[in-house]
Amino acid sequence: MPRPRRPLTASFADSIAFLAAVTVALVFVFPIYWAFSQSLRNPIDTFTVAGFGIPWVNFQPTLDNWIDQIGTPETFRALANSTIVSVSASLLALLLGTPAAYAIARFRFERWPNRDIAIWFLSQRVLPPVATVIPFYLVMRTLGLLDTRLALVLIDATFVLPFVVVILRQAFLDLPVELEEAALVDGASHWGAFWRIALPLAAPTMAATGLIIFAFSWNEFLFAVALASQNALTVPVHIAGAIDTRGVQFWFMGVRAMTAMIPPVVIALLAQRYIVRGLTLGAVKG
Template identity: 75%
Template sequence: MAEAALPGTASAAPPAPRRLPSLAEALLSVLAVIATMIFLFPIYWALSQSLRDPIETFTVAGFGIPWIDFEPTLDNWRDQLAIPETRRALANSTVIATGASLLALLLGTPAAYALARFRFRLIPNRDLTVWFLSQRVLPPVATVVPFYLVMRTLGLLDTQLALVLLNATFILPFVVVIVRQTFLDLPRELEEAALVDGASFWGAFWRVALPLAMPSVAASGLIVFSFAWNDFILAITIASREAITVPMHMAGAVDTRGVQFWFMSVRAMIAMIPPVIVALLAQRYIVRGLTLGAVKG
C-alpha cells in the first residue's frame, strides 16, 4: 500500500521527462557545426601551411594534417621572427592599437556619460548621437588625403603617434555609442544619491557610474583594439618604413616570384594570435559588457 503524505508536507514531484531534440534542432546543430568548420578552415590551413617546408606548398595532398600528410617544421616561424621588419611591425601594431584604444576610451567614456546624463541646448542629444554614428560609418579612404597633408605639415609622417591619433579618431565614435547605451541603462538614482551625499558630477561619474559600466567599457575597448590592430588603409598612407604595421607587413609577402604562401601564412598567424589571446583572456567581460542592459525587469 502507498503511504499517505503527512499533513503540511508537500509530496515530491516526479522528475520531468527529458525532452529529446527535434529533427529541426538536430539539423540546425549540424548546420552550425558545418558553418563553424567552414569559417575555421582558412585559419587551420594557414597554420598548416606555416608549418610546412616551402617545397611542400604545392605537393602535400589531402587536408595537410601535420605528422600525417607532412612532417611539421618551425623553420618558417624562425625565419620570419628573425627578420627585423617583422619584429618592428609587431611592436608598432601593439603600440598603435593599445595607444589608440586607450585614447579612445579616455575621451569616449566621459563623452558617452555626458550624452546619457546631460541635455545640451544648442544641439539635441539625439543629433549628437547620430553624428557619432555617421562618423563611425565614414570610410577612412575618404579622409586619407587630408590626414596625410595634416600629418606632413606637423612632421608626423611615418610615426607611431600619427597612427595612434588617426586610429583613435575613427574608433572614438564606436566607444561613445556603446558606452552611452550602458549609462542610459544604469539607474539614475544611484548617482543622485551620491550627489545628495555631497559628491560632484565628476565624483558621481568616477565613483558610481564608471565602476558599474566597466564591463561595457572593457568590451568596447577590446573591440576597438581589434579595429586599430587590423587597420591597413591609414597605415599604408602614413607609414613607410619605421611605423609599418602587421597588415602592411603581410602585404609584403608578394614579390616578383608571386605570393610566398609559407611566409604569408606565418604573418597571418602572427596577425591573429595577439587579438585572439586578448579576446580569450577577457571573454567574460565582452559577453557581460555587450549584454549589460539588454534585458530589463
C-alpha cells in the same frame, strides 16, 4: 515518472540547426587552419601537399618558417608598432569617448538633442575611410608626422571614437540614475558621481569596448600603408609584404597571419569574463 519524449520533428530541426552551425563554424575556422598549416610546411610542400594538409599526415611539419620570420627585425618591428599603436589608440579613444558618452547620457544640451549628437557620432563610421586618406596625408605631412606611430595613433583613435561613444552611452543609460542622484545629495559633484559611481559600474562594458576597438586598430591597413613607409609599418602591412617577384610566399604568409591573429585572441580569452558582462549589461531589466 518517465519523461515525455520530444517530438521527432523538433529533434530533426535541432539536428539540422546543429549541422548548419557546425558548417558555418568550419567555414570561418578553415582560413585559420589554412594559415596554421601553411606556416608549418616547407616551401616545396606548399605546392605538392594534397588534401587538407594535416600535419604529420600529409606532410612533416617544421618550425623553420616561424624561426625565420620571428627572428627578422621587420617582423619584430611590425609587432611592436601594431601593439603600441593599437593600445595607445584604444586608450586615447576610451579617455576621450567615455566622458563624452556619459555627458550625452546624463545631460541635456540646448542647441542639439542628445539623440542627434549620438547619431552624428555613429554617422562618422558611415564615412568611407578612403575618402579621408589624402586629407589625413596632407595634415600629417604638414605636421611632420609621416611614417610615425603618433600619426597612426591619432587616426585610429579618431575612427574608433564613435564606437566608444555609442556603446558606452547606452551602457550609462542602462545604469540606474538613482545611484548618482544619491551621491549628489550626499555632496558629491557630477565628476565625483561619474568617477566613483558610473565608471566602476560601466567597467565591464569599457573592457568589452576596449577589446573591440583594439581589434579594429590592430587590423587597420589603409592608413598604415598610406602613411607609413618603413619605421611605422604594422602587422597588416607586413602580411601584405609576403609577395615578391616569385609570387606569394604562402609559408611566410601563414606565419605572419598567425602572428596577427594570436595577440587579439589571447587578449579576448583573458578578458572573456569582462566581455560577457559588458555585452550583456542592461540586457535584462527587472
